[in-house]
Amino acid sequence: MTPAFLTHLNPEQFAAVTLPRESALILAGAGSGKTRVLTTRIAWLIQTGQASPAHVLAVTFTNKAAKEMLTRIAAMLPINTRGMWVGTFHGLANRLLRAHHREAGLPQLFQILDAQDQLAAIKRLLKAQQVDDEKYPPKQVQYFINDAKEQGLRATQVEALDEASRVYRELYQAYEQQCQREGVVDFAELLLLSYELLTRNEPLRAHYQARFRYILVDEFQDTSRFQYEWLRLFAGQDNAVFAVGDDDQSIYAFRGAHAGNMQDFLRDFRVRRIIKLEQNYRSQGNILDAANALIAHNAGRLGKNLWTAQQPGAPIRVFAASTDQEEAQFVVEQVRALRDEGLPLAEIALLYRSNAQSRVLEHALFSAGLPYRVYGGLRFFERQEVKHALAYLRLMANPEDDNALLRVINFPARGIGARTIEQIQAAARMQGLSLWAAACRRGGTDSARGVPAFVLLIEALRRETAGMSLAEKVEHMLHASGLLAHYHARRSEADRVENLEELIHAAAAFEAEFDGESEPDMPDLLTAFLTHAALEAGEHQAAAGQDALQLMTVHAAKGLEFDAVFITGLEEGLFPHENSLFEHAGLEEERRLMYVAITRARRLLYLSHAETRMLHGQLRYGLPSRFLDEIPRHLLQPVGVATLPPAPVAPVAGRGFRVGQSVVHAKFGVGVIVDCEGRGADARVQVNFREAGLKWLALEYAKLSPA
DNA sequence: CCGATGGGGCTTTTT
DNA sequence: GCCCCATCGG
Numbered sequence: 001m002t003p004a005f006l007t008h009l010n011p012e013q014f015a016a017v018t019l020p021r022e023s024a025l026i027l028a029g030a031g032s033g034k035t036r037v038l039t040t041r042i043a044w045l046i047q048t049g050q051a052s053p054a055h056v057l058a059v060t061f062t063n064k065a066a067k068e069m070l071t072r073i074a075a076m077l078p079i080n081t082r083g084m085w086v087g088t089f090h091g092l093a094n095r096l097l098r099a100h101h102r103e104a105g106l107p108q109l110f111q112i113l114d115a116q117d118q119l120a121a122i123k124r125l126l127k128a129q130q131v132d133d134e135k136y137p138p139k140q141v142q143y144f145i146n147d148a149k150e151q152g153l154r155a156t157q158v159e160a161l162d163e164a165s166r167v168y169r170e171l172y173q174a175y176e177q178q179c180q181r182e183g184v185v186d187f188a189e190l191l192l193l194s195y196e197l198l199t200r201n202e203p204l205r206a207h208y209q210a211r212f213r214y215i216l217v218d219e220f221q222d223t224s225r226f227q228y229e230w231l232r233l234f235a236g237q238d239n240a241v242f243a244v245g246d247d248d249q250s251i252y253a254f255r256g257a258h259a260g261n262m263q264d265f266l267r268d269f270r271v272r273r274i275i276k277l278e279q280n281y282r283s284q285g286n287i288l289d290a291a292n293a294l295i296a297h298n299a300g301r302l303g304k305n306l307w308t309a310q311q312p313g314a315p316i317r318v319f320a321a322s323t324d325q326e327e328a329q330f331v332v333e334q335v336r337a338l339r340d341e342g343l344p345l346a347e348i349a350l351l352y353r354s355n356a357q358s359r360v361l362e363h364a365l366f367s368a369g370l371p372y373r374v375y376g377g378l379r380f381f382e383r384q385e386v387k388h389a390l391a392y393l394r395l396m397a398n399p400e401d402d403n404a405l406l407r408v409i410n411f412p413a414r415g416i417g418a419r420t421i422e423q424i425q426a427a428a429r430m431q432g433l434s435l436w437a438a439a440c441r442r443g444g445t446d447s448a449r450g451v452p453a454f455v456l457l458i459e460a461l462r463r464e465t466a467g468m469s470l471a472e473k474v475e476h477m478l479h480a481s482g483l484l485a486h487y488h489a490r491r492s493e494a495d496r497v498e499n500l501e502e503l504i505h506a507a508a509a510f511e512a513e514f515d516g517e518s519e520p521d522m523p524d525l526l527t528a529f530l531t532h533a534a535l536e537a538g539e540h541q542a543a544a545g546q547d548a549l550q551l552m553t554v555h556a557a558k559g560l561e562f563d564a565v566f567i568t569g570l571e572e573g574l575f576p577h578e579n580s581l582f583e584h585a586g587l588e589e590e591r592r593l594m595y596v597a598i599t600r601a602r603r604l605l606y607l608s609h610a611e612t613r614m615l616h617g618q619l620r621y622g623l624p625s626r627f628l629d630e631i632p633r634h635l636l637q638p639v640g641v642a643t644l645p646p647a648p649v650a651p652v653a654g655r656g657f658r659v660g661q662s663v664v665h666a667k668f669g670v671g672v673i674v675d676c677e678g679r680g681a682d683a684r685v686q687v688n689f690r691e692a693g694l695k696w697l698a699l700e701y702a703k704l705s706p707a
Numbered sequence: 708c709c710g711a712t713g714g715g716g717c718t719t720t721t722t
Numbered sequence: 723g724c725c726c727c728a729t730c731g732g
Contacts, residue, residue, distance in 0.1 A: 187721085222721095615717095616717065714727090715725105
């Protein structure tokens with residue numbers, strides 16, 4: 001009897017899903033049904049009784065992918081997926097450390113530092129140690145520590161050959177002591193500590209190795225060397241690792257991903273089966289041909305050629321713009337045409353190499369009245385106001401959390417100045433106390449203000465919220481701390497109030513979804529919520545709900561697909577990025593990035609470049625990217641220059657200004673309009689004044705009249 | 708305690 | 723060119 005979920009697999013997918021219990025590498029090309037194979041294999045293992053959910057460990061690259069995997073498994077299987085460990089490396093490490101915090105030497109309520117928190121902790125450390133932060137920049141220290149941890153090294157194991165590295169090594173050591181004292185753990189520490197725990201503790205290791213008979217890894221090409229070692233530790237001698245990846249889509253080497261893990265894996269796990277998923281279900285023929293031809297320029301690939309049963313489809317359109325603004329205008333016109341043909345805007349993606357490029361595009365889209373959504377930038381749990389709120393919650397869970405205390409001891413302002421804070425820090429250092437303990441001892445006469453008020457506030461928050469639900473706790477804290485009132489008082493910060501209210505909703509949603517049994521090792525709901533906030537920073541932007549164009553970097557587009565894709569800024573120096581040319585194998589990573597970009601498209605692909613572009617305040621001249629030459633010419637169709645109307649008219653108050661017109665300005669005198677952009681309230685003109693020179697003026701504000 | 712001001716930096720980014 | 727940060731002055 002074949003389960004229904006096996007019936008729609010192609011032969012290679014089927015072979016992968018039904019592999020016996022042995023380690024295997026699945027080379028899964030873009031759009032080849034990778035997630036489907038992973039989830040179906042888990043379902044098959046359980047359905048056929050070869051494994052119970054408790055035997056399964058599945059690692060993904062993002063929380064989103066983990067969630068998606070669980071949802072899809074649940075849709076295939078009538079059983080509860082509880083007991084299955086599915087998550088990111090960090091999420092799983094956290095789970096292990098929560099379960100065995102004592103053996104790991106951690107307090108039960110340990111908090112997790114995100115990158116921002118870590119940097120703040122390091123800055124504080126440098127100040128306390130009176131280290132010159134010009135000579136030892138906090139960011140460098142942070143990099144040094146994380147780099148060492150990602151190599152599995154403790155401070156004492158780091159080699160230091162010169163004075164500077166000795167200082168860094170000492171700072172690493174001191175940082176670790178500070179973290180331990182405060183009961184906090186950074187991201188790299190989660191991995192390192194869980195690794196050390198299992199290495200050191202033989203019975204524990206034996207327990208988990210006996211349990212996780214089936215280990216599955218998604219996006220294997222993105223794992224780091226240390227993550228690979230971490231997997232080996234869990235796998236032991238006997239467990240089967242099912243690794244799914246695509247060496248052609250490895251685009252995170254710059255932050256430690258090591259695609260060479262795939263070759264190492266074949267050797268270390270004595271892999272006999274490599275299954276290639278090469279049928280692409282996403283893109284039409286021309287698009288796939290372009291991607292294949294491009295990636296063929298890389299050396300040392302594991303070897304894989306995607307094919308499709310679909311038609312060749314439309315040719316790939318190439319547009320050569322003279323400026324970045326003209327490129328943006330081209331995008332606007334094409335998008336309008338697609339929309340008029342009935343394509344939803346959400347099915348169109350605008351991709352670029354770096355975030356700085358979005359500005360020009362956004363400007364053009366805004367002026368054209370096309371709704372769009374930009375991915376990138378700050379995420380929900382990283383926003384200042386949310387961080388403040390989380391700091392109060394962390395103090396409620398654990399007042400010894402110095403990071404959290406410093407963040408809000410005087411926010412909203414309650415008359416605690418820098419001087420006072422320094423005194424508390426000095427007292428804490430002298431007596432070996434936490435800042436909280438030092439603050440409590442400080443006493444004070446006026447309990448309505450200053451340090452005593454703060455101490456009373458935190459104590460009251462802890463006391464009063466004891467029996468409340470999570471959402472009630474959050475809401476009560478937001479009021480009692482004065483955070484809401486603070487942001488309410490200023491009109492420009494209205495969106496911060498919204499975010500704080502959203503935090504209450506997030507808490508309520510988390511509470512509703514929280515299943516104490518699936519996270520049996522979480523000491524309490526509040527800590528679970530704080531962990532969730534640290535490990536999963538949330539969405540980049542609240543969904544607008546409206547049909548909108550999707551703007552993002554190529555990196556952010558990985559894993560997504562769209563009917564139409566625009567890849568902009570295809571210029572030497574930008575894409576491939578100039579910095580990559582100096583890095584080892586940098587150009588090949590750029591090419592893989594281009595490969596990822598191309599394979600996002602289902603039906604329509606547009607490539608564009610500009611002769612000149614404003615970047616970092618300077619006009620840059622860029623030659624067309626070499627990647628354009630690496631795509632066979634017969635797949636490309638140059639698009640004629642859509643000649644722009646030479647003098648766009650900007651109507652203001654019933655009058656129009658046009659390029660070439662003479663004008664008078666109250667302050668700058670007489671001049672000639674040389675350029676204009678935008679419409680309506682957004683309209684600006686560039687005027688060459690006889691005395692004052694070139695100026696951009698917003699028509700709405702500048703008092704301009706025809707001469 | 709705030710806003711203004713100036714300097715540095717600037718590829719990609721998840722946890 | 724623009725954004726973020728630190729610092730300074732009112």
